[in-house]
Amino acid sequence: MVTNLPAEAKAKWAEVVAARSIPEKIRLMREFLSLVPKHKGTSKLVANVRRRIAELERELERSKACRRSGGGAGFAIPKEGAGQIVILGPPNVGKSSLLAAVTNAKPEISPLPFTTQRPTPGMLQYEDIQFQLVEAPAIVEGAAEGRMGGTQILNLARNADGLIIMVDLSDDPVGQFTMVSSELDKAGILIEExxxxxxxxxxxxxxxxxxxxxxxxxxxxxxxxxxxxxxxxxxxxxxxxxxxxxxxxxxxxxxxxxVYKPTIVIANKADSPNAEANLKLLRNELRGRRISLLAASCLNNVGLGELCKYIFQMLKIIRVYTKEPSSKEPSDKPLVVKEGTTVIEVAKKLHSEIYKGFKYARIWGPSAKYPGEKVGPNHILMDGDIVEIHY
Ligand SMILES: Nc1nc2c(ncn2[C@@H]2O[C@H](COP(=O)(O)OP(=O)(O)OP(=O)(O)O)[C@@H](O)[C@H]2O)c(=O)[nH]1
Ligand SMILES: [Mg+2]
Structure with a gap:
């Protein structure tokens, strides 16, 4: 409960929001904190603002370091395909091995820890669409305070559409999962809806x-x-x-x-001797939580068959195929949209003329009561629908 902040504090927060530079934001946030009465009702707010100050300070430090070294390539990876999934995990759990097993990427795989130094993307084919997997450099305890590139790794996770947390069944998967999820939590990234x-x-x-x-x-x-x-x-x-x-x-x-990021946990190295017992412990840890778990061996390409389906479901997306009234066949490339998307929202994505002049649509596929059903603008589409818009 945050209520009853003094008007002065509220006015100061408005200044924080309006501030243009990072140093100014930090200064105003500190002033804001000095105006907030400290009690139980404000403790969460104070913690949140302190965290944001720390994040801004690190960002400032980084941009200074970047300027000193004459730029330096960015860490962000431009999104491609129907969704970007960042693979996070401690060193050596098999993140590169996963990328190599399911995508077109050829990352270096090695028994030495911290082999992958930069985010590495690869495309994963699922039926007629692709997902982009991005291997993040290994994450360690203290990442949320900036250890071992933690700030950049966590920013990568913050910008993703979903996450894979990878742990190693030959080691201590519960401890590894707890470490990664706690760093995410400290950075304000929730993995449960x-x-x-x-x-x-x-x-x-x-x-x-x-x-x-x-x-x-x-x-x-x-x-x-x-x-x-x-x-x-x-x-x-x-x-x-x-x-x-x-x-x-x-x-x-x-x-x-x-922010909330839908997450799949992949427990890798299922081929190792103590994997079964460790998997049991991990299952117990995740029981009752809304996080999916896949046990796999990336080395032997076992247990990854369902990965695409899991990703598709967690992203809550559907594919719709548009069709011109004059042509017999729909487009072979689907339009990927969020679950719950309506016909008029699709029209809006296609062209402003189609949207403005919308009259009705005909639907074939899962959401149609019968093939070619005539529907209005608010009809909700489903995965695999064919849509023919009349305008
Ligand atoms: N037994 C077994 N070993 C595996 C499996 N997957 C990967 N490995 C081995 O684990 C080691 C690390 O694999 P990587 O894929 O490089 O791990 P990573 O998580 O990318 O490591 P960093 O980039 O250094 O953090 C390599 O020696 C792999 O051969 C698996 O399913 N089973
Ligand atoms: Mg790697």
Whole structure:
């Protein structure tokens, strides 16, 4: 619970948001903290802001170091295909071996730890689409405080569409999983889907306060949200909510930059002697948590057959095939969109003319009651649908 911050503190936070440079943001955040009364209700907020100050300080340090060394190539990998999945794990667990087993990449594989020094991408084919896997350099305890390139590795994870956490069944998979998930947690990256999510997208022009995204407010009205945001001088923003959201959670989201990344755990080296007993321990650890687990041997290419399907499901995407009314066949390349996408949203992606002039669509496939069903703009599509838009 964050409520009842003094007006001064709220006004200071508005200055933080408006600040243009990192040093200025850090200075204003510190001033903000000095204005926040310290008690139980504000402890989470204080921790969040301290973490963001630490992150900004590291970013500043890094950009200075980069300038000193005359630039230096960036760590980010441009996204390709239907989703980017970052492979994280301690040294030597077999991350490169996975990349080599399932993608077109040819990374160096070696029994020495820290072999992979830079993020390494590869494309994984799934039926008629591809996923991009990116092997991150090994992550170690203390990564969230910047150890061994931790900040960059965690940024890679923050920008991904999903994660694979890899652990080694010949070693201590539970300890390895706990280490990686705790570093992610400290960096504000959640690997389990929260009950509800809030994202506040500020707009400089006057859209007012709009609540979108299909979630429900459980203990407040639209007016309450508007008044809360006004007390932080936010009068124009899109508030995206999913699931059940309270007013406190909306206030919390002003100060935290938590993100949720769907995650698969791959327990590798299933061929090793003590793998079975270790797998049992890992299963126990993950019991009741919404994280999928695959046991595999990348060395022998065993247990990876279902990986694509797991990735496809965790990304919550579908494929739709568009078709011109005049042609017999749909496009062979699908349009990859989020689950729950409607016909009119597809029209919008195709062309502004198709969107503006939309009359109706005909559907073949899983979401059609019968082949060629005529539907309106709000019809929800399913994976494998063929869509013919009339405009
Ligand atoms: N027994 C067994 N060994 C494996 C398996 N997968 C990988 N290895 C071995 O484990 C060692 C490390 O493999 P890599 O794929 O280089 O591991 P990595 O996680 O990419 O390592 P870093 O990039 O150094 O962090 C190599 O000697 C591999 O041959 C497996 O399924 N079973
Ligand atoms: Mg490697």
């Amino acid at each position: 929260p009950e509800g999510e809030v994202e506040i997208i500020r707009r400089s022009y006057g859209v007012g306060i709009q609540i979108v995204g299909g979630g429900t407010l459980i203990d407040c009205t639209y007016e309450d949200v508007k008044n809360l945001l006004a007390s932080y001088k936010i009068t124009s923003a899109l508030i995206k909510i999913s699931g059940k959201i309270s007013l406190d959670e909306i206030e919390d989201s002003l100060f935290s930059n938590n």
